[in-house]
Amino acid sequence: MGTILLLLLVFALILAVGLAKDLLKAAIALAAASVFLSVVLFHHGAWVAAVFELSVCSGLITVLFVSTISLTKDSDQNEEAKITGYLLPAFLLFFIGVDFFALKWIGKFIQPANEIAQAATGTAGFSAEFWGSRTTDVLGQSALILAGVFAILALFKRVAKHSPEGMKHE
């Protein structure tokens, strides 16, 4: 029951992201949603994932969003499609209906939990799972982090080229 209440809270904050007119408030609502999602993860024993969600998603990503919003403050941020916000509650009813029937349909193809529990052989723990079974993933993640760093470096190199000072030299 506690999980359902927490999920309702997360979903309410997600709706606040869609309905907030101010981008800064929307970013803060997203950070709050991440905090409560990390509580859900912690509640279900996914401690490492909870710490990642709390530190990275509600910390780092929020900082990135707030920096971007402040760096682009002079743009036309208020000129938004207002109708999208007004129509969101109406669409929500449609989404709930689709979601309900989608899960009912998916349920036909999924093995019941009690059968899976009988077939399960037990787990080796997070460290063995992450460093042992998913070594390729870890390598992929390292490559991805490097790719991200190089992408950011390349992007900000291009800024210098497009800046007025850079154009004078061309």
Add this chain to the structure above:
Amino acid sequence: MSSGIFNPEVYGLLFFGLLTVMVGVYLLLGYRNLIRIMLGVEVISKGITMTLLGAGLHQGRPDFIQALIVTFIIVETILAAVMLGIVIISHKIHVTLDIRRQSKLKG
């Protein structure tokens, strides 16, 4: 809410996860501001995290799904960093964040 073959907590995670993904797609399609579009992508990723957790709990493999969620969070962070970098560059070039006015993107 009828849980069927899922236990109520797993059903809740899957239900709200899919609902959050749908709301994220709605934000992606409905807004024109690039930062709002990025917020939509982040909303979708929250929904996917919930759905992954629900699937892992249903399978009875919390450690395996925890490793996948950690991987997904890293992917999400790199995506956000690179996309927000592109947003800043785009704003410097076009002086707007409205995707309709970014005519230089036309091929």
